[in-house]
Structures are given as C-alpha cells and as structure tokens.
Amino acid sequence: MKLLWKSKYLLILIFFSSLGLSAQDIPEPMVPYRLVNDFADIFSPAEEQALEQKLRAYNDSTSTQIYVVSVTDLGGYPASDYAFRLGEKWEIGQKSKDNGAVILIKPKIGNSRGQAFIATGYGLEARINDAYAGRIVRNEMIPYFIDEDYFGGVNAAIDVMIARLSGEFVADAEEEEGIPFFVIIIILVGIILLLSFLSKGGDQHIGGGGHRTSPPIFFPPMSGGRRSGGFGSGSGWSGGFGGGGGGFGGGGGGRFGGGGAGGSW
Numbered sequence: 001m002k003l004l005w006k007s008k009y010l011l012i013l014i015f016f017s018s019l020g021l022s023a024q025d026i027p028e029p030m031v032p033y034r035l036v037n038d039f040a041d042i043f044s045p046a047e048e049q050a051l052e053q054k055l056r057a058y059n060d061s062t063s064t065q066i067y068v069v070s071v072t073d074l075g076g077y078p079a080s081d082y083a084f085r086l087g088e089k090w091e092i093g094q095k096s097k098d099n100g101a102v103i104l105i106k107p108k109i110g111n112s113r114g115q116a117f118i119a120t121g122y123g124l125e126a127r128i129n130d131a132y133a134g135r136i137v138r139n140e141m142i143p144y145f146i147d148e149d150y151f152g153g154v155n156a157a158i159d160v161m162i163a164r165l166s167g168e169f170v171a172d173a174e175e176e177e178g179i180p181f182f183v184i185i186i187i188l189v190g191i192i193l194l195l196s197f198l199s200k201g202g203d204q205h206i207g208g209g210g211h212r213t214s215p216p217i218f219f220p221p222m223s224g225g226r227r228s229g230g231f232g233s234g235s236g237w238s239g240g241f242g243g244g245g246g247g248f249g250g251g252g253g254g255r256f257g258g259g260g261a262g263g264s265w
Contacts, residue, residue: 025075026082026089035059040070042107047151051158058162064099064124065092066161068154074106074115079262083119087256098123098255103157105141105150108265116141117262118157125259127165134261136160142265 030037035055036048043051055066067090074082083104087093093100098121108114118133128136136157144153 042150079115079117119260
C-alpha cells in the first residue's frame with residue numbers, strides 16, 4: 001500500500017511538472033503579430049515576406065489561419081506535442097470553426113536531426129487528415145529541407161494545403177478509407193443472388209426433417225479508422241483555446257484534437 005501511494009504521488013508530480021514545462025518552453029508569438037514566426041532565422045527577409053503575404057491573403061479570404069513557426073529547440077518535447085501546445089497557447093484558428101493549422105520546423109543543427117510537423121485543428125482534419133499531412137511533410141517539405149531550402153519546402157507545403165482545403169485536390173487511392181463504392185455494389189448484388197438461390201430451396205428438408213438453413217452473412221466494415229503517417233497523430237493534446245486573440249495574434253482559438261503528422265531528416 002505504501003509503495004502504491006508513492007507511485008501515485010510520483011505520477012502526480014510528473015503530470016504537474018509537465019504542465020509547468022509546457023508554459024515555459026513554448027515561446028510567445030512575435031510582436032507585431034504575424035503568421036510567419038521565424039525564431040530559427042531560416043528565411044531571408046524577402047522569403048518571410050512572401051510567405052506572410054500568401055498566408056495573410058488566404059486568411060483574409062477564408063478566415064483559416066495557417067501559422068509557420070521555426071524554432072531551434074523543441075524543449076525535449078516530441079514535435080507533435082510542441083505543435084499542439086503552441087497552437088493552444090497562441091489561440092490559432094477561429095473559435096467557432098476550429099480552422100487553425102501549425103507548420104512547425106526545427107531545422108537540422110549540427111548533429112541534431114531536423115524535424116517538421118503539421119498540426120491541424122478539428123475543422124481542418126476532414127480535408128487534411130493524418131495520412132495526408134504525413135505525405136505533405138515527406139513529399140513537399142523534407143526533399144527541400146535536406147538541401148537546406150526551407151523556403152522552398154514550406155512554400156510547397158502551403159500551396160498543397162491551400163489547394164487541398166479549397167477542394168482542388170481529390171483523395172489519392174492510397175488515402176481512401178473503407179471499401180470503394182463499386183465493390184459495395186458488387187457485394188450487395190452477390191448477396192441478393194445468394195438469398196434468391198437459397199430461398200428457392202428453403203422449403204426442402206434435409207435428412208431427419210430439419211429445414212435447410214441459410215449460412216451466416218458477414219458484412220465487411222464500410223470504413224476504417226483514421227490513418228497516420230510520419231510521426232503519426234501525436235499525443236492527442238486537445239482543449240479549447242481561450243477568448244482573446246484577434247488580428248494575427250490568434251483568432252480566438254479553435255481546438256486541436258491531436259490531428260497531424262510529421263517527419264525528420
């Protein structure tokens with residue numbers, strides 16, 4: 001009993017310690033408020049301005065906020081946790097729409113690995129699910145980042161995200177979840193034919209007089225669970241953002257339900 005109490009006490013200490021570190025390790029947004037917060041100085045002034053203008057124009061036309069944040073250190077956190085907690089602290093996205101996203105980059109410095117993660121609010125997960133976010137990081141960002149072209153990778157990722165959210169991209173076959181519609185039709189037709197065949201012999205007797213019975217019919221699941229790529233869906237950090245915000249200091253806060261994915265190089 002004494003050992004059990006000590007274990008519970010230790011877990012409580014670890015839990016509250018992690019909350020304290022969360023507040024200390026996540027930086028405040030840059031002032032004046034902006035959508036590109038380049039703490040790691042990976043963009044030239046011209047590159048930063050180009051990204052900022054693109055993201056502001058998209059925010060103005062849709063209210064969707066995509067933040068680009070570069071940092072030199074993740075404070076010991078997985079990139080997923082860091083991105084989710086930053087989104088919460090900065091109140092990214094509109095509170096009523098949950099339409100915020102964070103593109104987080106920790107560049108490769110010395111012998112440390114570079115890391116990138118895309119975190120999405122609840123309102124964007126239907127369009128950019130974990131699998132799709134993972135492909136953006138792997139296919140659009142990391143190939144540029146390997147050559148230290150951070151602007152090229154982020155710019156490509158933003159273009160794909162905006163096109164995806166605008167409905168210009170259809171889902172890849174790899175990304176589709178569940179059974180294709182035509183397969184469902186074939187299965188239903190087969191079931192109808194099977195039932196029709198069985199019903200014709202349904203009144204026949206077998207051996208000692210028992211009626212012929214139909215075999216059990218199993219229906220395959222029509223859809224699967226959410227798939228993840230890269231780092232996967234992270235820790236599932238969630239919670240409503242606070243009020244406040246306004247401008248580009250946060251739109252009042254949407255909710256991040258742990259959606260997103262990332263990778264390293």
